[in-house]
Amino acid sequence: MSTQVQHAEPGVFKKYFWSTDHKIIAMQYLFTGMAMGLIGGYLAYVFRMQLGFPNQSVPGFGIVTPGKYNAVVTMHGSIMIFWVAMPVLIAAFGNFLIPLMIGCDDMAFPRINRLSYQVFLLSALLLLSSFLVKGGAFGGAWTSYPPLSANGAYNLTPIGATLWLLAVALEFVAFLLGGINFTVTVMNSRAPGMKMFDIPFVIWMIVLASVVFMASVGPLIAGAVMLLFDQTMSTGFYDPNRGGDPLLWQHLFWFFGHPEVYVVLLPAMGIVAEIIAVFARKKLFGYKTILYTAWSVGVLSFVVWAHHQFVAGIDPRMANIFSITTLLISIPIAEMVFLYIATLYGGSIRLTTAMLFALAFVAEFMIGGVTGIFLGASGVDIYLHDTYFVIAHFHYTFVPIAIISVFAGIYFWFPKMFGRMMNETLGKIHFWGTVIPFNFIFIPLFMTGAAGDQRRVYSYAQFAEQARPALQHLRTTATVSLLVMLAFQFVFIFNFIWSLRNGKRAGANPWRSTTLEWTVPSPPPHGNFAELPTVYRGPYEYGWPGRADDYWPQDVPD
Amino acid sequence: MLERYLTAASSYAHSIDQLFLLIAVIVGFWLVLAEAVFIWFVFKYREKDGRATRHITGEEPELHRWITIPHVLVILCDIVIIIPAIMLWYNIKQATPPIDRTVRVIGQQWAWSFQEPGPDGVLDTADDIRTVGELHVTVNTTYRFELMSRDVLHSFAVPAFRLKQDALPGRTITGWFRPNRLGTYDIQCTQMCGIGHGLMAGRVIVETQQAHAAWLMLNSTPPGTGQPAPSAPTAQGATVAEVRR
Numbered sequence: 001m002s003t004q005v006q007h008a009e010p011g012v013f014k015k016y017f018w019s020t021d022h023k024i025i026a027m028q029y030l031f032t033g034m035a036m037g038l039i040g041g042y043l044a045y046v047f048r049m050q051l052g053f054p055n056q057s058v059p060g061f062g063i064v065t066p067g068k069y070n071a072v073v074t075m076h077g078s079i080m081i082f083w084v085a086m087p088v089l090i091a092a093f094g095n096f097l098i099p100l101m102i103g104c105d106d107m108a109f110p111r112i113n114r115l116s117y118q119v120f121l122l123s124a125l126l127l128l129s130s131f132l133v134k135g136g137a138f139g140g141a142w143t144s145y146p147p148l149s150a151n152g153a154y155n156l157t158p159i160g161a162t163l164w165l166l167a168v169a170l171e172f173v174a175f176l177l178g179g180i181n182f183t184v185t186v187m188n189s190r191a192p193g194m195k196m197f198d199i200p201f202v203i204w205m206i207v208l209a210s211v212v213f214m215a216s217v218g219p220l221i222a223g224a225v226m227l228l229f230d231q232t233m234s235t236g237f238y239d240p241n242r243g244g245d246p247l248l249w250q251h252l253f254w255f256f257g258h259p260e261v262y263v264v265l266l267p268a269m270g271i272v273a274e275i276i277a278v279f280a281r282k283k284l285f286g287y288k289t290i291l292y293t294a295w296s297v298g299v300l301s302f303v304v305w306a307h308h309q310f311v312a313g314i315d316p317r318m319a320n321i322f323s324i325t326t327l328l329i330s331i332p333i334a335e336m337v338f339l340y341i342a343t344l345y346g347g348s349i350r351l352t353t354a355m356l357f358a359l360a361f362v363a364e365f366m367i368g369g370v371t372g373i374f375l376g377a378s379g380v381d382i383y384l385h386d387t388y389f390v391i392a393h394f395h396y397t398f399v400p401i402a403i404i405s406v407f408a409g410i411y412f413w414f415p416k417m418f419g420r421m422m423n424e425t426l427g428k429i430h431f432w433g434t435v436i437p438f439n440f441i442f443i444p445l446f447m448t449g450a451a452g453d454q455r456r457v458y459s460y461a462q463f464a465e466q467a468r469p470a471l472q473h474l475r476t477t478a479t480v481s482l483l484v485m486l487a488f489q490f491v492f493i494f495n496f497i498w499s500l501r502n503g504k505r506a507g508a509n510p511w512r513s514t515t516l517e518w519t520v521p522s523p524p525p526h527g528n529f530a531e532l533p534t535v536y537r538g539p540y541e542y543g544w545p546g547r548a549d550d551y552w553p554q555d556v557p558d
Numbered sequence: 559m560l561e562r563y564l565t566a567a568s569s570y571a572h573s574i575d576q577l578f579l580l581i582a583v584i585v586g587f588w589l590v591l592a593e594a595v596f597i598w599f600v601f602k603y604r605e606k607d608g609r610a611t612r613h614i615t616g617e618e619p620e621l622h623r624w625i626t627i628p629h630v631l632v633i634l635c636d637i638v639i640i641i642p643a644i645m646l647w648y649n650i651k652q653a654t655p656p657i658d659r660t661v662r663v664i665g666q667q668w669a670w671s672f673q674e675p676g677p678d679g680v681l682d683t684a685d686d687i688r689t690v691g692e693l694h695v696t697v698n699t700t701y702r703f704e705l706m707s708r709d710v711l712h713s714f715a716v717p718a719f720r721l722k723q724d725a726l727p728g729r730t731i732t733g734w735f736r737p738n739r740l741g742t743y744d745i746q747c748t749q750m751c752g753i754g755h756g757l758m759a760g761r762v763i764v765e766t767q768q769a770h771a772a773w774l775m776l777n778s779t780p781p782g783t784g785q786p787a788p789s790a791p792t793a794q795g796a797t798v799a800e801v802r803r
Contacts, residue, residue, distance in 0.1 A: 154709060240726070285616035341592065380578050456756075
């Protein structure tokens with residue numbers, strides 16, 4: 001393997017921390033994202049303990065005061081979306097998979113790629129440092145609505161609020177750099193013969209997510225600059241007493257914030273599509289149809305944002321338009337799910353750990369999808385808005401996206417990344433230990449939300465209707481289920497570390513897959529392909545009648 | 559369905575619950591059907607020795623109609639949901655029924671305060687009643703509320719009424735409700751408003767005409783003094799010092 005590398009082996013620092021190799025940068029994003037995921041999980045543990053067992057000292061944290069509670073929930077949301085889902089789904093998988101799956105040696109702009117990760121790392125450190133400053137971390141919710149976020153006298157965390165904003169803005173810079181890189185690479189560096197409809201679906205989804213991200217983030221960066229000025233220079237962009245409007249921020253935030261949901265959803269759906277095709281030994285059912293529905297999701301995602309603001313004080317007539325667009329987006333999403341289910345038809349399904357996670361994504365995401373209809377229907381949202389019903393709904397989308405599909409992807413591509421197989425028995429223990437408790441966390445929260453539990457409240461003692469013992473039992477059930485789910489993650493961490501050294505050696509193509517990344521050695525050498533491949537067909541040619549093998553790789557001539 | 563979880567105590571609460579039920583039935587049907595087909599496929603097409611997989615592109619018309627037909631049905635279901643959702647929204651948030659009384663609701667960090675017209679029935683006169691944390695209303699009376707905020711965003715929520723509306727500083731947002739059931743119900747703030755957000759509780763007391771009239775007489779400011787009567791309810795909201803502990 002090393003004979004292919006002509007130049008001298010670089011030092012450890014240069015190789016792992018200053019590299020422009022897309023695979024190393026992918027690992028940097030992956031491990032940083034996983035570390036942030038552990039922090040986000042710890043924060044979930046802290047506030048769920050307070051909700052499940054109110055006002056008791058939380059082991060490993062202490063008493064959760066109202067101020068700390070707000071900071072913990074704010075940071076949990078921010079970290080899980082911006083510092084876990086984004087880096088892992090788009091940056092880690094995007095960086096690792098794009099050059100390998102389209103058949104080139106590296107990203108189009110390797111040094112911009114390195115810069116992207118460095119800016120991202122800086123943003124993560126900036127965010128974490130806000131826990132240590134005077135006043136503590138920002139506690140004004142991950143949506144950071146002004147005037148609360150704009151004025152230190154209101155939020156009591158003036159430094160934390162500004163650090164949060166700077167960290168988010170830097171994170172956007174990192175992903176703008178990454179998004180440009182992903183799009184340019186896929187459009188320009190594909191192997192000869194790889195036409196638009198021969199691109200593996202996950203690559204399409206990462207490109208689409210990048211395009212949606214780049215098109216939606218601009219307004220929010222402008223909004224963030226205005227908020228920064230309000231915070232630090234006492235301008236009044238969001239201050240109604242000085243001609244500003246707090247609703248302006250909400251529009252700018254959600255104009256980005258709702259497409260952002262699809263920015264992380266689409267790569268997750270891409271990962272799941274790859275895995276389902278491989279382990280069902282089936283061509284994706286209606287590849288072009290799935291692609292067109294995904295693009296229509298991307299376009300529609302720009303016109304649904306105000307459904308977050310039905311009762312925010314916008315013109316009530318506006319809610320009708322956004323209610324219609326919101327329900328419309330259910331059509332392409334439902335169609336995508338139907339096509340995934342149809343892909344199983346006539347297949348030969350092997351339930352590996354990766355496949356179990358991919359199937360669980362489909363099964364759980366459906367629950368997240370249909371519960372969104374309740375919230376998109378403006379009349380019902382009056383009651384459900386800002387309750388735990390919303391929380392349960394978006395965790396039924398985000399946990400499949402940021403946790404379940406990521407595990408599916410890691411179990412699936414681990415052999416390619418590290419050259420060894422992960423342990424399947426431990427993998428299946430981890431699978432059931434993750435998916436079963438997940439449902440027992442959030443089904444009770446649908447019920448407490450239907451009973452009127454409002455969000456971001458550290459204790460329900462003040463509210464007679466919410467303080468009923470029956471609701472407290474549901475909250476405690478959710479907390480205990482979270483503890484079980486978190487405990488089972490140690491199985492994964494052990495399996496991951498153990499398999500790095502002791503896993504069974506994976507050949508180039510352990511899953512007998514058709515896409516290009518499986519044609520190179522595991523792990524792929526610097527430069528990836530000894531000889532750049534030529535592509536002869538689409539990515540999912542399984543079960544051709546009359547061929548000895550049930551799969552037909554993209555680079556094998558007719 | 560929602561009534562099983564929380565009492566419904568306003569004129570439109572029942573309509574919201576009915577729409578919730580309609581959506582639950584429609585999406586529940588699709589969810590169960592899709593999950594059933596999904597699990598059936600996973601079981602039926604599990605790996606078996608000697609069975610080859612089929613090469614299907616998904617563009618075969620006789621197979622693709624299994625996508626097209628549900629696709630059209632989903633559109634129909636969406637329409638069945640959108641129409642009552644918008645009608646309900648229109649009735650609650652856009653149309654205003656004839657108003658019997660007006661109250662003012664003011665959010666601030668971290669308490670709700672209320673201003674109710676005194677016996678003269680007119681707001682902003684000397685006999686107004688100002689209370690903190692407690693709103694007294696008469697059953698089967700249509701109230702217009704004027705919602706304001708003194709500092710940050712708050713959200714005036716009365717779950718039993720199925721009522722929710724954000725309060726914005728610098729603006730007066732109006733809406734209406736008509737309590738139709740006697741009792742005491744929670745008022746929440748559902749918009750993150752700082753460290754005392756979880757303590758920003760209030761109560762709305764729905765009472766009979768007679769009880770409300772007695773309460774009015776007891777608490778209204780005698781004309782000319784300009785001072786609240788001594789028996790006016792005292793502040794229940796939390797102060798910064800209390801919250802910070």
